[in-house]
Amino acid sequence: MYDELKYWYLRDHKLFWTLSMSQIKQLCIITGFKKANKGEIIYFSNSDVPRIFLLKKGSIKIVAVDEEGNETIKDIIQKGDLFGELTLENDAQSNEYAKVLSDDVAICSFLMSDFENLLLQNPSLALSYTKFVGLKMKRIKNSYVNLISKDAKTRLYQFLKDWAEKEGKRTENQVVIENYLTQNDMAQIICTSRQTATQLLNEMETKGLLVYNRKEIIITDITKL
Template identity: 25%
Template sequence: METVELLQCMPMFRELNQDELFRIGQVVIERRFYKKTYIFHEGESKEAVYFIKEGLVKTFKTDENGHEQIMSFLKRGEMFPHTGLFHNKPYPATAEALLDTVLLAIPVKSFESLLLEAPSMAIKIMNVMSDKIQELQGKVQELTGQDVQDRGHSFILKLAEYYGTVKGDEIHIPLPMTHQDIANVIGTTRETVTRLLNQLRKARILDADRRGFVIHNPEGLRNWKKR
């Protein structure tokens, strides 16, 4: 029953009824990964899709020079890879546990067999996936319409919204990221990110280190204008 309750909280399965959730629960495998361990690598044969029960996951691609391009940070309830169903292509990116992480793994072959047996379930899940694609397209359009500093500012606001914990008047974001990590996400250089974070630090809006961020002045961050 615990697995069914967890699946019910996952956005991907929000339209499914109890019987459908129970059928999916029968093929779920719980897997644990320690901090800084890889869940799968880009190009490996895809054998499962994953849902995060606890923890934090980073997905990224690596170019021919060995540089990372971070695709996403994923928290409790989220699925990866997003393109994990309905085709036999390899994993499109590498996934790494940033914290000790517990995942619900659903073997692709078992899941696809289940959907073939229950077409109505497949339709419900595809409707949700369509909404997710539209959401991702919106994020891409948002980023392409901004300059580098605005992208950095928007990225920190998103981190606060999705991963932040309010502690008194501050927001703590326990997301271990280097300046290069942030640069990889927003498509700029490490030096540009360093300048941006220094500006926010001098304005007493936030502090950042390898353990994450502390936003001392959330309202100031929301209203901040590039210098």
């Protein structure tokens, strides 16, 4: 049952569609499967045994820590996304960790060395992986450009619009988002203080743009953001 679960999780991911049934089963032999609960830290970038992770269920935040100990949310990982040592290089200077945001998550992982060997054996998978990582790095780069060029209010509005598009349930112009982020999380994502993020959210509620609570965020009219 355990191996079958891993098998179907991998087979379902678009990155591995180019592999045959036998190759997927071979891949399952080197795959670690893990479940984790909300608040659990599941990855440190300076690990002695670097891994690549594939998220199959739930949400995770990647937090970067600078030399002074300040934390910034670098990325929010969703179902089907990859994280870990994606460049296939163990960067000793990198200091980040992954923490579970949702009630529970399911993760597949590979030793970086095993995954490198797999890519060497399967050129089509290597090409798919290169494109996959390239698009991910481009998205992260674009998010940093937006942080530099826009004020906090604009960054918050843009973040909420992106979040609504990815995960929100839309009824006409109203969008409901399951809220697994704290106000401090949002502040870190848009690189501002918690006080500023709270003030901006309160202003949006006063203007009738959204309804905010710990369980959900209701954007009353997405076209007005």
